[in-house]
Amino acid sequence: MVITMEAVIEVPAVTDGSPWPWPVAAMAPGSWWVLKASCADDRVGLFVTALAGQLDVQPPGGRDEVVDALLAEDFLIAAGGLQVRDSTIGTVVTPGCCAGLEDWRDWAQVLIGDSPWLGHDPGPEVEIVGDGLRVWQDGGPNRNRGRWAGVHVDLPHRALPGLLSGVQRGLVGFLDALTGWATRVGPQQRGTSLVKAIDKNFAITAPLDVQPFR
Template identity: 40%
Template sequence: MIEMNAVVAAHNLVKYPDWPTGPYSDGDVVLSGRMSREDVGTALAAIAQYNNRQELGPDGPSLLGGLLSRDRVVMYGGLLVRDTVTGVEIEPGCCQGLEDWRDWRGVLDGVYPWLGHSPDPKIEIGADVVRVWPDGDHADGPACEIPLASLPGHLEAVRQDMLGFLELVRKWAPYGMGEELAARFDEHFHISAPL
């Protein structure tokens, strides 16, 4: 069975003592409406720190507030694809961004999405299935096989999970910034528009 999830990379985050939703986890955080308050705080911290890495700011409010004034909000992450039967997992690679998650829709038209590098996943689009190997240098091993007919449903499930994440941002984002942050994420991560 294939699972697809939107994730943000939350590694080596700076800890802010006034951040009300800590402690942070360290690793990829799956976005959904089922996240814990701590995971929402981790995702917010990761997005804010990634976008403000040159100027981290002295405290949590200035860090999150920086997202509201940026021309573009991006995030290291993307879609995590997992075959629960074989255990094969395709993680977003280096230089892959959450803002590009909809590129997977292009597979239906024969367009190969960018999945990052280090390692470089290999993609093969067939008549009825797309096969993805975690590392193109080792494409002789097992792959995630996604039936093309099921891809729109997987992407819609990801979209619904991300909409759930936006609701939690509205509810739990600190410093009264929930509505503004959710609107920014929706705009820059291309969430609410139909697929």
Template identity: 40%
Template sequence: MIEVRTPDPFGAWPLAECDAFSGLALSALVSPAEVGTVMATLADVHVPDCEELDADTIVRRLLEQDALIAPGGLELHDPSTGVTIVPGCCSGLEDWRAWSEAPAGGDVWLGHDPAPSIAVNGDRLRVRQDGGPGEGGDFVDVPVALFPALLETVHHDLVGFLGRVEEWADGVTSSLSAALVRRLDEALSISEPSGDVAGVYGLRPTPP
């Protein structure tokens, strides 16, 4: 998911109606206006005074960045309990592949306040909303065997989202469309291969 942080006012391109700091899931199902909201969020993070600039100038400034930070991360939902674990403050979707280190006991940072955490718990991974001291709070247990499939689902969603970005950019900043898609692909590590698709739990990219 992307955590929406669009500047106000903003007139370079149309935006979807989203509350500030709400989460927007990324996939091939996003609308053009939602893609615009994602790109405006990136602009708000990286481009000073972006609300005063035109579309081409904003995109050029994004292309000039050494790294792109996409506030948000991965959201995990357990349909059997209704529990949803959301990214913590200051986490970024650009680090989504770090989740792959969790089954081996890797220390995966998911943000702070309230500091979500992942820990191996037998043959399952326990993902807590609040990883602080104590055993209270919401959590989701995911079988380790299913975890690679969940990450492949995220990968599939991000590939679909990248296709929607290309369609959007062709209409908004056509001369920079190809460069923008390449830059976003690189920044979010989208095109790197991953595993097979399967699983029941909902793990999705919910960011810009």
């Protein structure tokens, strides 16, 4: 059994050719992609575009205008969360509708016996099964009928702290990619402030309080 857990965002509906002030990767809207150190500049640009898409600033706003709007926000959010995959059998559980990457640390609630809110439609949920965890893709409707069924990923409870630490390492790597993007094609002087704002809003480098399972 090979279980991986990664931070993902939902690709926003960005029309090809829209005049965003930086290159934006062409990806299928509604699909998921992983935030990691190896992300190319156009994918980092897509992430920043996803953040800006939550605001009132839309193209043809200039680069500085878009970044200033992001920096003026009290809270930055992005549709996404954590994706869990069993690479052995190819099963994947993705965040539900309205889940946010900014809440990724809520997964630590599982360590005290609670299931974090992972979005709705179809309503992913974590079930504690003995010493293990079962992450359901569709937890809502089936639970209302008194049972769960369908796509799920099983993992040992004791594996969760290490998986969450791995998620944080991936996000720190993405933050490095964001820093490079800001230098090469992004807002340059404003880039340092943008990186700090994203780090703060998505709780990337702050200490991660996960205790090993006992």
